Structure formats: structure tokens, C-alpha cells
Amino acid sequence: MIAIAAVALGLPACAAAQPYIGGTAPHAGSIEIGGGVIWTAGYDAGSRDATESPNTTTGGSPLTLFTSSSRVRPVTGVGAQAGVYLSSRVSVEGVFQYSKPSLVTTLGDDFENAAPLDAVGGLSSYLVGGSLLYHFGSGKVVPFVAGGASYLRQLDEANADVLTGNDVHAGGGVKVWFGSGESRVGLRIDAQVSSRSKSAGFEDKRRTLPVVGAGLVFLF
């Protein structure tokens, strides 16, 4: 009886003492949450001149009262994700991103010599969606690829103009795990290409933007 009890009590003790080599976690059902900063590239938001119709008896070209060229500046925002592993290599996650980019319109070449300037408008950008991730290996440094889709919502600073669209994204990155055990902390860096059906600007078209993120992840 003593021997049996010693064996029975000893097994867990042996297992706990065994060093983690990444062979058991993550596994199906493991949860991973994280958050960090997200950098989204800027883009050309359209150019158009303010013109007036010409006096056709003296000239045939519209008069340019002034020119305008718009862009959305690159922006750093915050992001968070929560996922669950379907297997040791595949996980799905929900993602949320928030940023406050600026829409800038450069006004110039004024017919009456108004000084050129950048007119600025503030935006709020929300992105909510999901991704499917495939991990290459399960060691301390784990490359992965990801792809997914999101719902995009952008508002001006007065919340007067609301733009909604969708995003399809794909990319990859790496997770660097610190410590050991089923519950771990790690660093996640990823880079994606985000193709957005709508985005703030003066041309209604799909835009493809690079997006880079870095943050901490927690596995348990």
C-alpha cells in the first residue's frame, strides 16, 4: 500500500518537474489573448481642382481657382485579439483595432494667391474581424501566417460622416514565447496587407495598405 501510494503521488511530481519543451502546448482548446500597437500606412486620398467654367469666347479651358490633393497620414493605433487553438498549429482569433488617422488636404495654386496650406480633418477608425492562423512549429520562436476579414467603420471627428466597409487581410509574423509551461507570455510581431473596400478619402475605391503590429500575447 505504501509503495502504491508513493507511486501514485509521485507521478504528478515527476511530471511537474519535467522541463517544458513545447510539445504539449498550445493544443486544441488553448486560449491566446494579446494586444499592442498597430501601424497602418497612409495613402493617397484623391486630388481634384476647384474649377470654374470658362468664358468660351475668350478661352476653352476651365479656370483653376485652386488645387487640392488629399492623403491620409500613416497612423499608429492600438489593437487586441483573442483566439483559440483548434489544434497545435491552427488557431482562430477575433481582432479589434482602433486608430485616429488624419485626413489632410493640401490646398494651393490659388488664382488670387491665397497662401497654400494643409487643411486637416480628424478621423476615428474601428476595425472588427477575425483571422485564421497557421503556426509553423511549436517552439519558443513560432512563425505563422494569417488571413481573415473584418468590418471597417470610420467616422470624422464630429461623427457627422460615417463610412463603413470591409477589409480582407493576409500576412504573417512571428511569436516569441518567454518562459515555459502551458501558460506563457510572448511577443508577437506581424505584418499584413489589408485590402479595404472603403476608406476615408475623396475617391471611392478599394485600397490596399500595409499594416504592421507588435504586442504582447498570453497563452493559457
Place this chain on the structure above:
Amino acid sequence: MRRRYAGAAVAAALIVAVCSIGTEAYLKLGTRVGERLITLRFNTLPVRYFITNRDVPGVSAAQLRDAASRAFASWAAVPDVRLSSEFVGFTGASPLSGDNANVLGFTTRTDLDRVLGSTSFTVDTITGEIIESDIFFNSAFTWSAAQAGEVGRQDIESIALHEIGHLLGLGHSMLGETELIGTARRVIATEAVMFPIAFSAGALNRTLRADDQAGIADIYGTDAFRTATGSIAGRVTKNGTGVVGAHVVAFNPASGQLIAGFTLSPDGTFVIGGLSPGTYALRVEPLDDGDVSSFLDSSLHIDVDFKPAFHDRLVTVPRGGTSRNVELKVVAK
């Protein structure tokens, strides 16, 4: 109470506004009741009009009828506007006859050597209702009704479109650029039929622009217009003090549309209405492309001593609402 107004001459001009109201974009004609300004408008539709049965070289009375009909139709075709007109018949009466009938026709006014046409009103100064409005086209000039226009002749439909804008209650727009030729101004370009100075003889200007459309919809717009569009309200200041007579232009970088308004009170406030929802850039300039009296009440102390300038913020116009508290700061020349 009824009062009769008459247009006056300006350099190569069409008509002078009798009293300008700067609310909600554009300039509208109005009447003052105490401290209130009331927009002039026809309350009863269709607007019924007669054509003076007088031919002039290049344009017969029937051709004037046809041109006026097309011009009325252009105004009535503005989206979300409730407006209609009806040609009643030809008349021997001349315009400006004061007979409670709206009459359009040619009159020879050699004394008005720079006035192509003019619109006069009989209005109810309490309600702003237009009782009668007449348009005369000055037969001292040479005219054309040709579809493609004729070199050296004023296009009757272009001028009728402008004058009928007045007849319906609109004042002048300042969306245009001019150059001085001697003592007269020549239009280089314009983005409003309601610009006070006509294109050179032979040119056509038969298409209403965004500014014209916003103006007419401001007076005759349906509820759908008011819920589908928005406005920008703010001030123009110089050294912290309001600027009177500043011309504020809202530019939509998405559509390219230009719609403008004026500051007409000592505190420099303005409202530009009839704007499609979206983001706008703003530009302000002094009244420098025509006589001030072409646009505004001469009793106003118009400030033209400031440099044109852009606003450093983009302004977003909400659907059915107003973006307020915009301040455009200008500096003296």
C-alpha cells in the same frame, strides 16, 4: 403693403439685387420687416407668365417664349425642388408695367448701355410673397436664339436663365473671376449662372451649377432636400472682429462642387446650405470681382481689405444638420 423694386445698372451687368439675404448659402432676395429679413418667393405655383409680343432682330417673341420656357424648366428640374411655371400667352404689355402679371419681353433702354436685362418685383413686404415680377431684355443689344449661339450676339436663353433666377427670388453669386477691361469687367470664368456679369457676346451659359441649384433649393426645396443636405455655419474674423461681406466658398474635394455664401452681419457670421453630406475645404475672399452693390445692400459696411485665405480645418457636413462654430481668420492686405 406692397412695394415696387427695380433693378439698377452695373458694369456689363444683368441686374442688381434689391435686398440680399445671406442665409443658407447663396444670396436670396428679400424684404426687411422690422429686424427680420424675409425671403422673396412665389407662394402660388405654377408661376404664370406672359411674353411681350415684340420681335427684335435675332429673336422673335415666339423664340423668347421658347427660351424662357426652357429656362424655367431648367430651374424646375433641380432635384428636390418644388417649382413649376406656365406660359399664359403673348401680351401687348411691356415688362415693368405694374399690372400684377409677370411679363417677360424686350425693351429698348439705350440709357442702360451695360445692362442686358433686369428684373423688377412687386412684393408683399410682410410675407415676402412675390406678387408680380417682370423681366426686360435690353434690345439696345444684339440678341440670338440660335441653338449654338452666334458670335457677337447675346444668347437669350443664357440671359433668361439668369433673370428667371432673380424672378424666382435669387440674388447674385460671386463664384466667378473677372478682369478689368478699361472701366468694364470681363468674365474670365464663372461657376454660377447667377454671377452678375454675363459672358461675352456669343458665349452660352445655359447650365445651372451646384451653387445655383443650392440657391433655388434653399427657397423652393422640398423636405427631402432639407433632410438630404446639410450646412456649414461659422464666422469670418479679422483681428478678432467680424468681417462683413466676405465671400466664403465650400469646396467638396470628392465632387468638385463649389457652393458659396456671404457674411452679412457685423459679427461676420455665415451659413452655407444645400451641401451634400461630406467633407469640405473652405476658402474666403473679399468681394473683388464686381461692384459691391451688385451683390449686397449698399448700407452694409463691406470690408474688402483682407487677403484670400483657406481654412486650416476640413469641415464635415452632416446629413440634415449643420456643422457649426467654424472660424475663418483673415488678415489685412
